[in-house]
Amino acid sequence: MWCSHLTFFGLTMTALILLLNSYSFAGYLTDKLFVIFFFATGILLFGLYRHKRKIVRAYFACFFLSPILLLLGLIIPPFHFITVVAGLGLLMDGEHERYAIDKTYSIQTSRVGFLSSGPTFSLVENKYLLFEKTTSDIIFGAGTPKSFKIEKVGPDSVRLDILSSELVDERLDTIILLKR
Numbered sequence: 001m002w003c004s005h006l007t008f009f010g011l012t013m014t015a016l017i018l019l020l021n022s023y024s025f026a027g028y029l030t031d032k033l034f035v036i037f038f039f040a041t042g043i044l045l046f047g048l049y050r051h052k053r054k055i056v057r058a059y060f061a062c063f064f065l066s067p068i069l070l071l072l073g074l075i076i077p078p079f080h081f082i083t084v085v086a087g088l089g090l091l092m093d094g095e096h097e098r099y100a101i102d103k104t105y106s107i108q109t110s111r112v113g114f115l116s117s118g119p120t121f122s123l124v125e126n127k128y129l130l131f132e133k134t135t136s137d138i139i140f141g142a143g144t145p146k147s148f149k150i151e152k153v154g155p156d157s158v159r160l161d162i163l164s165s166e167l168v169d170e171r172l173d174t175i176i177l178l179k180r
Contacts, residue, residue, distance in 0.1 A: 001045055008038035023131050028096055039063055098124070099148050101158055105178050108134070109145060118143050123178070138176055 015031040018024055024031055042063030051057045073083030094112035101107065104126050109119040121139040124132050143164030151159045156179045162172040 001041065001048070005038070005041040005045055008034055008041055012038045018131065022135070023127070023133050026126065026130055026132050039066070043067075095119075097145075099150060101150055101152065101178070105158075107138075107148075107150070107160070111144065119145075123176070125178075139172070139174060143170065 011034040015025060015034055019031070025034075042060055046057075046060035046064040051060065070083060070087065073079040094110055097109045099107045099109075106124045106126075108122045108124050110122065111119040120137060123135040123138050125135075127133055139160070139162075145162050145164055147161075147163035149161040151161070153159050153175060157175055157177050159175050160173070162174075164170045164172065
């Protein structure tokens with residue numbers, strides 16, 4: 001059990017370092033799953049084993065007490081709003097849609113929350129089979145795509161035709177570079 005906790009700790013720290021450099025593990029929820037498993041193994045280790053050293057006991061007590069602190073935040077009136085907003089902010093993942101260009105590149109539209117004006121268009125590049133590099137905000141001013149056509153113009157450029165509203169025929173026709 002200790003080995004799994006240390007493994008998920010290492011994967012969580014790796015995901016954090018990758019995130020700071022605009023990389024992530026391949027997949028939508030892979031990074032979040034590593035963090036969830038890291039906390040879950042910490043809670044299980046606190047509940048299953050009696051530790052003799054106080055520093056180890058305090059370390060695992062932090063994992064075990066985190067759900068209790070969240071419940072206290074929901075019970076105490078001044079902290080209720082902060083706890084709800086923070087909890088929803090952490091849980092809200094938004095809508096993600098990927099449009100494949102080829103085996104290496106894809107366009108991802110992300111819309112987080114109901115207050116967002118429109119989706120964020122990102123270029124996702126698969127690297128080394130396990131990682132993805134995300135370049136955010138490659139297209140500005142486009143609404144939620146109803147129709148999305150991708151045509152490869154050259155080895156490093158793509159023509160996008162985005163229909164964002166069927167009522168007013170709002171189209172965006174642009175060419176983006178895959179490598180910068």
